Amino acid sequence: MKSNRILRLTGALGLAGVVATFWLGLFVTPNAEFFGSLVRLLYVHPSMAWVAFLAYGMAFLSSLLYLWPRTRHPRFDHLAGASAEVGVVFTGLTLVTGSIWGRTTWGVWWTWDPLLTTTALLFVLYLGYLALRRVPGDPEVVARRSAIAALIAFIDVPIVYFSVTWWRSLHQPPTVNLASRHLYVHGIMAFTLFLSFASFTLVYAWLTAQRYRLYALAEKEADEGLDLALEERRAEGVPA
Amino acid sequence: MWRDALIVAGKDLRIELRSKVALNQVVPFAAVVILLFGLALGPDRAALSPAAAGLFWVAVLLSAVLATQRSFAVEAADGARDGLRLSGLDPAGIFLGKAGAVAGELIVLEGLLSVGVAVLYGLQLTGGLVLVAACLAATVGLAAVGVTYGAVASGLRIKETLLPLLFLPVAAPVLLGATKAWQEALTGRPGAGAGWLGVLAAFAVVYVAVGIVAFGPLLEEA
Numbered sequence: 001m002k003s004n005r006i007l008r009l010t011g012a013l014g015l016a017g018v019v020a021t022f023w024l025g026l027f028v029t030p031n032a033e034f035f036g037s038l039v040r041l042l043y044v045h046p047s048m049a050w051v052a053f054l055a056y057g058m059a060f061l062s063s064l065l066y067l068w069p070r071t072r073h074p075r076f077d078h079l080a081g082a083s084a085e086v087g088v089v090f091t092g093l094t095l096v097t098g099s100i101w102g103r104t105t106w107g108v109w110w111t112w113d114p115l116l117t118t119t120a121l122l123f124v125l126y127l128g129y130l131a132l133r134r135v136p137g138d139p140e141v142v143a144r145r146s147a148i149a150a151l152i153a154f155i156d157v158p159i160v161y162f163s164v165t166w167w168r169s170l171h172q173p174p175t176v177n178l179a180s181r182h183l184y185v186h187g188i189m190a191f192t193l194f195l196s197f198a199s200f201t202l203v204y205a206w207l208t209a210q211r212y213r214l215y216a217l218a219e220k221e222a223d224e225g226l227d228l229a230l231e232e233r234r235a236e237g238v239p240a
Numbered sequence: 241m242w243r244d245a246l247i248v249a250g251k252d253l254r255i256e257l258r259s260k261v262a263l264n265q266v267v268p269f270a271a272v273v274i275l276l277f278g279l280a281l282g283p284d285r286a287a288l289s290p291a292a293a294g295l296f297w298v299a300v301l302l303s304a305v306l307a308t309q310r311s312f313a314v315e316a317a318d319g320a321r322d323g324l325r326l327s328g329l330d331p332a333g334i335f336l337g338k339a340g341a342v343a344g345e346l347i348v349l350e351g352l353l354s355v356g357v358a359v360l361y362g363l364q365l366t367g368g369l370v371l372v373a374a375c376l377a378a379t380v381g382l383a384a385v386g387v388t389y390g391a392v393a394s395g396l397r398i399k400e401t402l403l404p405l406l407f408l409p410v411a412a413p414v415l416l417g418a419t420k421a422w423q424e425a426l427t428g429r430p431g432a433g434a435g436w437l438g439v440l441a442a443f444a445v446v447y448v449a450v451g452i453v454a455f456g457p458l459l460e461e462a
Contacts, residue, residue, distance in 0.1 A: 067457070121409055121412050124405075124409045125409040125410065127405070128402075128405040128406040128409060129406075131402060131405055131406075132392065132393075132402060132406060135396050135398060135402065137396075144457055144458070145392045145458065148388075148392060148454045148457070148458060149389070149392055149406065151450065151454070152385070152388065152389070152410060152447075152450060152454075153409075153410065155446060155447075155450065156409075156410045156412075156413070159413045159439070159442070159443055159446070160412055160413050162413075162439070163413040163416045163417055163439050164413075164416065166439070167416050167420060
Protein backbone atom coordinates (compact mmCIF):
# COMPACT_ATOMS: atom_id res chain seq x y z
CA MET A 1 0.00 0.00 0.00
CA LYS A 2 2.81 2.31 0.91
CA SER A 3 4.55 1.67 -2.40
CA ASN A 4 1.25 2.40 -4.12
CA ARG A 5 1.11 5.82 -2.49
CA ILE A 6 4.70 6.60 -3.45
CA LEU A 7 3.92 5.58 -7.02
CA ARG A 8 0.85 7.79 -7.14
CA LEU A 9 2.82 10.69 -5.69
CA THR A 10 5.54 10.18 -8.32
CA GLY A 11 2.96 10.24 -11.07
CA ALA A 12 1.24 13.33 -9.71
CA LEU A 13 4.53 15.20 -9.25
CA GLY A 14 5.68 14.18 -12.73
CA LEU A 15 2.43 15.35 -14.31
CA ALA A 16 2.49 18.63 -12.40
CA GLY A 17 6.13 19.13 -13.41
CA VAL A 18 5.39 18.51 -17.08
CA VAL A 19 2.43 20.89 -17.00
CA ALA A 20 4.58 23.54 -15.29
CA THR A 21 7.36 22.96 -17.83
CA PHE A 22 4.95 23.50 -20.69
CA TRP A 23 3.48 26.62 -19.14
CA LEU A 24 6.90 28.10 -18.35
CA GLY A 25 8.35 26.96 -21.64
CA LEU A 26 5.55 28.26 -23.83
CA PHE A 27 4.41 31.42 -22.06
CA VAL A 28 6.88 32.64 -19.46
CA THR A 29 10.38 32.16 -20.85
CA PRO A 30 11.67 34.74 -23.34
CA ASN A 31 12.66 34.15 -26.95
CA ALA A 32 16.33 33.50 -27.47
CA GLU A 33 18.45 35.98 -29.34
CA PHE A 34 19.53 33.62 -32.07
CA PHE A 35 16.94 30.85 -32.09
CA GLY A 36 13.84 32.88 -31.46
CA SER A 37 10.82 30.94 -30.34
CA LEU A 38 12.50 27.73 -31.38
CA VAL A 39 14.49 27.77 -28.18
CA ARG A 40 11.40 26.43 -26.46
CA LEU A 41 12.22 22.99 -27.86
CA LEU A 42 15.11 23.11 -25.42
CA TYR A 43 12.65 22.43 -22.63
CA VAL A 44 11.50 19.09 -24.05
CA HIS A 45 14.07 17.69 -26.45
CA PRO A 46 17.18 17.25 -24.24
CA SER A 47 15.20 15.93 -21.31
CA MET A 48 13.50 13.36 -23.55
CA ALA A 49 16.87 12.25 -24.88
CA TRP A 50 18.17 12.04 -21.32
CA VAL A 51 15.24 9.84 -20.27
CA ALA A 52 15.81 7.56 -23.27
CA PHE A 53 19.45 7.02 -22.33
CA LEU A 54 18.56 6.62 -18.66
CA ALA A 55 16.00 3.98 -19.63
CA TYR A 56 18.47 2.01 -21.76
CA GLY A 57 21.08 2.23 -19.03
CA MET A 58 18.56 0.89 -16.56
CA ALA A 59 17.56 -1.93 -18.94
CA PHE A 60 21.23 -2.82 -19.38
CA LEU A 61 21.89 -2.85 -15.62
CA SER A 62 18.82 -4.96 -14.88
CA SER A 63 19.77 -7.38 -17.64
CA LEU A 64 23.24 -7.74 -16.13
CA LEU A 65 21.72 -8.34 -12.70
CA TYR A 66 19.45 -10.95 -14.22
CA LEU A 67 22.29 -12.77 -15.93
CA TRP A 68 24.46 -12.73 -12.81
CA PRO A 69 23.50 -16.03 -11.09
CA ARG A 70 23.51 -14.61 -7.57
CA THR A 71 21.08 -11.82 -8.34
CA ARG A 72 18.93 -13.71 -10.83
CA HIS A 73 15.32 -12.86 -10.18
CA PRO A 74 12.34 -12.33 -12.52
CA ARG A 75 11.95 -8.79 -11.20
CA PHE A 76 15.13 -7.71 -12.99
CA ASP A 77 13.79 -9.13 -16.23
CA HIS A 78 10.55 -7.23 -15.73
CA LEU A 79 12.43 -4.05 -14.90
CA ALA A 80 14.59 -4.40 -18.03
CA GLY A 81 11.56 -4.91 -20.24
CA ALA A 82 9.60 -2.08 -18.67
CA SER A 83 12.51 0.34 -18.85
CA ALA A 84 13.39 -0.49 -22.45
CA GLU A 85 9.79 -0.01 -23.52
CA VAL A 86 9.66 3.46 -22.00
CA GLY A 87 13.08 4.10 -23.54
CA VAL A 88 11.82 3.31 -27.04
CA VAL A 89 8.88 5.70 -26.59
CA PHE A 90 11.18 8.50 -25.51
CA THR A 91 13.68 7.75 -28.29
CA GLY A 92 10.82 8.14 -30.74
CA LEU A 93 9.84 11.45 -29.14
CA THR A 94 13.49 12.58 -29.20
CA LEU A 95 13.69 11.85 -32.92
CA VAL A 96 10.44 13.70 -33.63
CA THR A 97 11.36 16.80 -31.61
CA GLY A 98 14.88 16.73 -33.04
CA SER A 99 13.41 16.56 -36.53
CA ILE A 100 11.25 19.62 -35.87
CA TRP A 101 14.33 21.45 -34.65
CA GLY A 102 16.27 20.39 -37.74
CA ARG A 103 13.53 21.49 -40.12
CA THR A 104 13.38 24.99 -38.71
CA THR A 105 17.11 25.59 -38.12
CA TRP A 106 18.74 23.77 -41.02
CA GLY A 107 15.76 23.47 -43.36
CA VAL A 108 15.80 19.68 -43.46
CA TRP A 109 13.86 17.08 -41.51
CA TRP A 110 16.85 14.82 -41.33
CA THR A 111 20.61 15.19 -41.46
CA TRP A 112 23.20 12.44 -41.07
CA ASP A 113 24.58 14.00 -37.96
CA PRO A 114 26.35 11.49 -35.65
CA LEU A 115 23.97 12.02 -32.77
CA LEU A 116 20.87 11.74 -34.95
CA THR A 117 22.15 8.68 -36.77
CA THR A 118 23.10 6.97 -33.53
CA THR A 119 19.69 7.73 -32.03
CA ALA A 120 17.92 6.34 -35.08
CA LEU A 121 19.96 3.14 -34.91
CA LEU A 122 19.27 2.95 -31.18
CA PHE A 123 15.58 3.16 -31.94
CA VAL A 124 15.63 0.16 -34.32
CA LEU A 125 18.00 -1.79 -32.06
CA TYR A 126 15.56 -1.62 -29.18
CA LEU A 127 12.53 -2.19 -31.40
CA GLY A 128 14.18 -5.52 -32.18
CA TYR A 129 14.70 -6.14 -28.48
CA LEU A 130 11.04 -5.46 -27.73
CA ALA A 131 10.00 -7.72 -30.62
CA LEU A 132 12.14 -10.47 -29.14
CA ARG A 133 10.55 -9.98 -25.72
CA ARG A 134 7.11 -10.46 -27.21
CA VAL A 135 7.92 -13.94 -28.50
CA PRO A 136 6.11 -16.29 -26.14
CA GLY A 137 7.88 -19.07 -24.32
CA ASP A 138 8.93 -20.35 -20.94
CA PRO A 139 9.35 -17.19 -18.79
CA GLU A 140 12.86 -18.12 -17.72
CA VAL A 141 13.98 -18.80 -21.28
CA VAL A 142 12.41 -15.57 -22.52
CA ALA A 143 14.10 -13.65 -19.72
CA ARG A 144 17.51 -15.09 -20.44
CA ARG A 145 17.51 -14.54 -24.17
CA SER A 146 16.10 -11.04 -23.71
CA ALA A 147 18.82 -10.19 -21.20
CA ILE A 148 21.51 -11.35 -23.61
CA ALA A 149 19.94 -9.40 -26.47
CA ALA A 150 19.84 -6.28 -24.27
CA LEU A 151 23.52 -6.74 -23.54
CA ILE A 152 24.43 -7.12 -27.22
CA ALA A 153 22.38 -4.03 -28.10
CA PHE A 154 23.80 -1.83 -25.34
CA ILE A 155 27.43 -2.75 -26.11
CA ASP A 156 26.77 -1.71 -29.69
CA VAL A 157 25.83 1.87 -28.76
CA PRO A 158 29.35 3.26 -28.13
CA ILE A 159 30.73 1.44 -31.19
CA VAL A 160 27.96 2.88 -33.35
CA TYR A 161 28.46 6.36 -31.94
CA PHE A 162 32.21 6.27 -32.41
CA SER A 163 32.09 4.92 -35.96
CA VAL A 164 29.31 7.29 -37.05
CA THR A 165 31.16 10.27 -35.60
CA TRP A 166 34.32 9.31 -37.38
CA TRP A 167 32.40 8.56 -40.59
CA ARG A 168 31.00 12.11 -40.62
CA SER A 169 34.14 13.91 -39.50
CA LEU A 170 36.15 12.41 -42.35
CA HIS A 171 33.71 13.68 -44.92
CA GLN A 172 33.07 17.25 -43.97
CA PRO A 173 32.93 19.31 -40.81
CA PRO A 174 29.82 18.51 -38.79
CA THR A 175 26.89 20.52 -40.09
CA VAL A 176 25.47 20.81 -36.63
CA ASN A 177 27.52 22.56 -34.07
CA LEU A 178 25.41 23.87 -31.29
CA ALA A 179 28.40 24.86 -29.19
CA SER A 180 29.57 27.40 -31.72
CA ARG A 181 26.33 29.34 -31.56
CA HIS A 182 26.30 30.92 -28.20
CA LEU A 183 23.23 30.10 -26.29
CA TYR A 184 23.29 31.42 -22.77
CA VAL A 185 20.79 29.76 -20.55
CA HIS A 186 20.08 31.68 -17.41
CA GLY A 187 17.42 32.65 -14.93
CA ILE A 188 13.94 31.42 -15.73
CA MET A 189 15.25 29.52 -18.75
CA ALA A 190 17.69 27.53 -16.66
CA PHE A 191 14.98 26.82 -14.12
CA THR A 192 12.58 25.60 -16.81
CA LEU A 193 15.31 23.41 -18.28
CA PHE A 194 16.05 21.95 -14.88
CA LEU A 195 12.34 21.43 -14.20
CA SER A 196 11.91 19.61 -17.50
CA PHE A 197 14.70 17.18 -16.63
CA ALA A 198 13.30 16.54 -13.18
CA SER A 199 9.69 16.09 -14.27
CA PHE A 200 10.49 13.90 -17.29
CA THR A 201 12.61 11.71 -15.04
CA LEU A 202 9.65 11.39 -12.66
CA VAL A 203 7.40 10.52 -15.59
CA TYR A 204 9.93 7.89 -16.62
CA ALA A 205 9.95 6.40 -13.12
CA TRP A 206 6.15 6.37 -13.02
CA LEU A 207 5.71 4.78 -16.45
CA THR A 208 8.39 2.18 -15.80
CA ALA A 209 6.90 1.28 -12.43
CA GLN A 210 3.46 0.88 -13.98
CA ARG A 211 4.80 -1.26 -16.80
CA TYR A 212 6.80 -3.28 -14.28
CA ARG A 213 3.66 -3.91 -12.26
CA LEU A 214 1.88 -5.02 -15.42
CA TYR A 215 4.65 -7.55 -16.11
CA ALA A 216 4.35 -8.92 -12.58
CA LEU A 217 0.56 -9.16 -12.88
CA ALA A 218 0.80 -10.87 -16.26
CA GLU A 219 3.16 -13.41 -14.80
CA LYS A 220 0.85 -13.98 -11.85
CA GLU A 221 -2.04 -14.43 -14.22
CA ALA A 222 -0.07 -16.98 -16.22
CA ASP A 223 0.82 -18.84 -13.02
CA GLU A 224 -2.49 -18.78 -11.19
CA GLY A 225 -5.04 -17.84 -13.82
CA LEU A 226 -5.95 -21.37 -14.85
CA ASP A 227 -6.22 -22.62 -11.27
CA LEU A 228 -8.46 -19.73 -10.34
CA ALA A 229 -10.65 -20.28 -13.37
CA LEU A 230 -10.96 -23.99 -12.55
CA GLU A 231 -11.90 -23.22 -8.98
CA GLU A 232 -14.56 -20.80 -10.08
CA ARG A 233 -15.94 -23.36 -12.47
CA ARG A 234 -16.05 -26.01 -9.75
CA ALA A 235 -17.76 -23.61 -7.41
CA GLU A 236 -20.53 -23.23 -9.95
CA GLY A 237 -21.23 -26.93 -9.51
CA VAL A 238 -20.96 -27.71 -13.22
CA PRO A 239 -18.99 -30.90 -13.95
CA ALA A 240 -15.66 -29.75 -15.29
CA MET B 241 37.75 -25.23 -26.46
CA TRP B 242 39.75 -24.83 -29.68
CA ARG B 243 39.58 -28.55 -30.43
CA ASP B 244 35.80 -28.48 -29.94
CA ALA B 245 35.61 -25.43 -32.19
CA LEU B 246 37.46 -27.28 -34.95
CA ILE B 247 35.14 -30.28 -34.62
CA VAL B 248 31.99 -28.14 -34.88
CA ALA B 249 33.37 -25.99 -37.69
CA GLY B 250 34.41 -29.12 -39.57
CA LYS B 251 30.94 -30.61 -39.14
CA ASP B 252 29.19 -27.44 -40.37
CA LEU B 253 31.48 -26.99 -43.33
CA ARG B 254 31.15 -30.66 -44.28
CA ILE B 255 27.37 -30.29 -44.24
CA GLU B 256 27.64 -27.26 -46.52
CA LEU B 257 30.04 -29.04 -48.87
CA ARG B 258 27.64 -31.97 -49.20
CA SER B 259 24.31 -30.17 -49.21
CA LYS B 260 25.60 -27.21 -51.26
CA VAL B 261 22.80 -25.00 -49.91
CA ALA B 262 25.21 -22.13 -49.35
CA LEU B 263 26.64 -22.53 -52.83
CA ASN B 264 23.30 -23.02 -54.58
CA GLN B 265 21.25 -20.46 -52.68
CA VAL B 266 23.27 -17.93 -50.69
CA VAL B 267 25.83 -17.13 -53.40
CA PRO B 268 23.17 -16.71 -56.13
CA PHE B 269 21.17 -14.57 -53.68
CA ALA B 270 24.14 -12.24 -53.25
CA ALA B 271 24.53 -12.13 -57.03
CA VAL B 272 20.86 -11.19 -57.39
CA VAL B 273 21.31 -8.39 -54.85
CA ILE B 274 24.20 -6.77 -56.73
CA LEU B 275 22.32 -7.15 -60.02
CA LEU B 276 19.29 -5.42 -58.46
CA PHE B 277 21.49 -2.59 -57.18
CA GLY B 278 22.75 -2.18 -60.71
CA LEU B 279 19.19 -1.92 -62.00
CA ALA B 280 18.20 0.49 -59.24
CA LEU B 281 21.11 2.85 -59.84
CA GLY B 282 21.10 2.59 -63.61
CA PRO B 283 23.74 1.45 -66.06
CA ASP B 284 25.91 4.53 -65.57
CA ARG B 285 29.33 3.43 -64.31
CA ALA B 286 30.02 6.88 -62.98
CA ALA B 287 27.18 6.36 -60.52
CA LEU B 288 27.92 2.72 -59.76
CA SER B 289 31.67 2.82 -59.09
CA PRO B 290 31.63 5.24 -56.14
CA ALA B 291 28.78 3.32 -54.53
CA ALA B 292 30.28 -0.10 -55.25
CA ALA B 293 31.92 -0.61 -51.85
CA GLY B 294 28.71 0.16 -49.97
CA LEU B 295 26.60 -2.01 -52.26
CA PHE B 296 29.05 -4.85 -51.90
CA TRP B 297 28.85 -4.74 -48.10
CA VAL B 298 25.07 -4.44 -48.03
CA ALA B 299 24.96 -7.59 -50.16
CA VAL B 300 27.37 -9.28 -47.74
CA LEU B 301 25.26 -8.23 -44.73
CA LEU B 302 22.07 -9.61 -46.26
CA SER B 303 23.84 -12.82 -47.20
CA ALA B 304 25.19 -13.09 -43.65
CA VAL B 305 21.59 -13.20 -42.40
CA LEU B 306 20.92 -16.15 -44.69
CA ALA B 307 24.15 -17.92 -43.75
CA THR B 308 23.32 -17.56 -40.05
CA GLN B 309 19.80 -18.84 -40.54
CA ARG B 310 21.21 -21.77 -42.45
CA SER B 311 23.72 -22.46 -39.69
CA PHE B 312 20.89 -22.96 -37.19
CA ALA B 313 18.46 -24.62 -39.60
CA VAL B 314 21.02 -27.42 -39.76
CA GLU B 315 20.69 -27.90 -36.01
CA ALA B 316 16.90 -27.78 -36.03
CA ALA B 317 16.38 -31.01 -37.97
CA ASP B 318 16.40 -34.45 -36.35
CA GLY B 319 17.02 -33.07 -32.86
CA ALA B 320 20.59 -32.15 -33.80
CA ARG B 321 20.48 -29.34 -31.29
CA ASP B 322 19.88 -31.76 -28.44
CA GLY B 323 22.65 -33.92 -29.77
CA LEU B 324 24.95 -30.94 -29.69
CA ARG B 325 24.01 -30.21 -26.09
CA LEU B 326 24.55 -33.85 -25.11
CA SER B 327 27.87 -34.08 -26.92
CA GLY B 328 29.77 -32.66 -23.98
CA LEU B 329 31.48 -30.10 -26.20
CA ASP B 330 32.39 -26.80 -24.58
CA PRO B 331 29.66 -24.22 -25.41
CA ALA B 332 32.37 -21.65 -26.13
CA GLY B 333 33.90 -24.14 -28.53
CA ILE B 334 30.55 -24.73 -30.23
CA PHE B 335 30.14 -20.96 -30.63
CA LEU B 336 33.61 -20.53 -32.08
CA GLY B 337 33.09 -23.49 -34.38
CA LYS B 338 29.76 -22.30 -35.73
CA ALA B 339 30.99 -18.72 -36.06
CA GLY B 340 34.14 -20.00 -37.77
CA ALA B 341 32.12 -22.01 -40.26
CA VAL B 342 29.85 -19.04 -41.04
CA ALA B 343 32.92 -16.81 -41.38
CA GLY B 344 34.54 -19.30 -43.74
CA GLU B 345 31.46 -19.42 -45.94
CA LEU B 346 31.20 -15.63 -45.97
CA ILE B 347 34.87 -15.24 -46.93
CA VAL B 348 34.33 -17.49 -49.94
CA LEU B 349 31.19 -15.54 -50.77
CA GLU B 350 33.06 -12.22 -50.50
CA GLY B 351 35.75 -13.53 -52.84
CA LEU B 352 33.20 -14.45 -55.48
CA LEU B 353 31.15 -11.33 -54.91
CA SER B 354 34.13 -8.97 -55.25
CA VAL B 355 34.82 -10.44 -58.68
CA GLY B 356 31.16 -9.87 -59.55
CA VAL B 357 31.28 -6.28 -58.31
CA ALA B 358 34.52 -5.64 -60.20
CA VAL B 359 32.98 -6.88 -63.42
CA LEU B 360 29.47 -5.47 -63.12
CA TYR B 361 30.28 -2.09 -61.58
CA GLY B 362 33.51 -1.59 -63.51
CA LEU B 363 35.80 -1.47 -60.52
CA GLN B 364 39.58 -1.75 -60.22
CA LEU B 365 40.31 -3.75 -57.07
CA THR B 366 43.28 -1.72 -55.85
CA GLY B 367 44.80 -1.63 -52.38
CA GLY B 368 44.43 -5.39 -52.09
CA LEU B 369 45.90 -5.78 -48.61
CA VAL B 370 43.44 -3.39 -46.96
CA LEU B 371 40.56 -4.97 -48.89
CA VAL B 372 41.46 -8.44 -47.67
CA ALA B 373 42.11 -7.31 -44.10
CA ALA B 374 38.78 -5.46 -44.00
CA CYS B 375 37.04 -8.59 -45.28
CA LEU B 376 38.62 -10.75 -42.59
CA ALA B 377 37.94 -8.41 -39.67
CA ALA B 378 34.41 -7.55 -40.79
CA THR B 379 33.54 -11.18 -41.43
CA VAL B 380 34.67 -12.32 -37.99
CA GLY B 381 32.51 -9.62 -36.39
CA LEU B 382 29.50 -10.43 -38.56
CA ALA B 383 29.79 -14.15 -37.91
CA ALA B 384 30.14 -13.61 -34.14
CA VAL B 385 27.05 -11.38 -33.88
CA GLY B 386 25.13 -13.51 -36.34
CA VAL B 387 25.75 -16.79 -34.53
CA THR B 388 24.97 -15.27 -31.12
CA TYR B 389 21.69 -13.81 -32.36
CA GLY B 390 21.07 -16.98 -34.34
CA ALA B 391 21.19 -18.87 -31.05
CA VAL B 392 18.88 -16.28 -29.46
CA ALA B 393 16.35 -16.62 -32.26
CA SER B 394 16.71 -20.33 -33.00
CA GLY B 395 13.86 -22.45 -31.74
CA LEU B 396 11.47 -19.54 -32.18
CA ARG B 397 8.74 -20.02 -34.70
CA ILE B 398 9.17 -16.50 -36.08
CA LYS B 399 12.96 -16.51 -36.38
CA GLU B 400 12.92 -15.73 -40.11
CA THR B 401 11.50 -12.28 -39.47
CA LEU B 402 13.10 -11.63 -36.11
CA LEU B 403 16.73 -12.42 -36.91
CA PRO B 404 17.21 -9.66 -39.53
CA LEU B 405 15.61 -7.11 -37.22
CA LEU B 406 17.95 -8.08 -34.39
CA PHE B 407 21.08 -8.60 -36.45
CA LEU B 408 21.17 -5.78 -39.00
CA PRO B 409 21.12 -2.74 -36.63
CA VAL B 410 23.88 -4.25 -34.50
CA ALA B 411 25.93 -4.88 -37.63
CA ALA B 412 25.64 -1.22 -38.71
CA PRO B 413 29.20 -0.32 -37.54
CA VAL B 414 30.58 -3.20 -39.61
CA LEU B 415 28.82 -1.93 -42.71
CA LEU B 416 30.16 1.53 -42.04
CA GLY B 417 33.73 0.50 -41.23
CA ALA B 418 34.09 -2.04 -44.01
CA THR B 419 32.55 0.30 -46.59
CA LYS B 420 34.84 3.17 -45.62
CA ALA B 421 37.91 0.92 -45.59
CA TRP B 422 37.03 -0.33 -49.06
CA GLN B 423 36.26 3.12 -50.41
CA GLU B 424 39.56 4.52 -49.18
CA ALA B 425 41.49 1.57 -50.55
CA LEU B 426 39.70 1.67 -53.91
CA THR B 427 40.35 5.39 -54.33
CA GLY B 428 44.04 4.84 -53.74
CA ARG B 429 44.27 5.84 -50.08
CA PRO B 430 44.86 2.52 -48.32
CA GLY B 431 46.44 4.38 -45.40
CA ALA B 432 43.17 6.13 -44.58
CA GLY B 433 41.32 2.86 -44.95
CA ALA B 434 43.61 1.14 -42.48
CA GLY B 435 42.20 3.24 -39.63
CA TRP B 436 38.80 1.67 -40.14
CA LEU B 437 40.34 -1.76 -39.72
CA GLY B 438 40.75 -0.85 -36.05
CA VAL B 439 37.01 -0.27 -35.70
CA LEU B 440 36.28 -3.57 -37.43
CA ALA B 441 38.81 -5.43 -35.29
CA ALA B 442 37.42 -3.92 -32.07
CA PHE B 443 33.90 -4.90 -33.08
CA ALA B 444 35.05 -8.45 -33.85
CA VAL B 445 36.91 -8.82 -30.53
CA VAL B 446 33.99 -7.48 -28.48
CA TYR B 447 31.38 -9.69 -30.08
CA VAL B 448 33.51 -12.83 -30.11
CA ALA B 449 33.96 -12.30 -26.37
CA VAL B 450 30.21 -11.72 -25.85
CA GLY B 451 29.42 -14.84 -27.87
CA ILE B 452 31.85 -17.00 -25.89
CA VAL B 453 30.26 -15.88 -22.62
CA ALA B 454 26.62 -15.91 -23.77
CA PHE B 455 26.47 -19.07 -25.85
CA GLY B 456 26.37 -21.51 -22.94
CA PRO B 457 23.20 -20.09 -21.38
CA LEU B 458 21.61 -19.72 -24.82
CA LEU B 459 22.26 -23.34 -25.72
CA GLU B 460 20.53 -24.53 -22.55
CA GLU B 461 17.23 -23.28 -23.89
CA ALA B 462 14.73 -25.83 -25.03
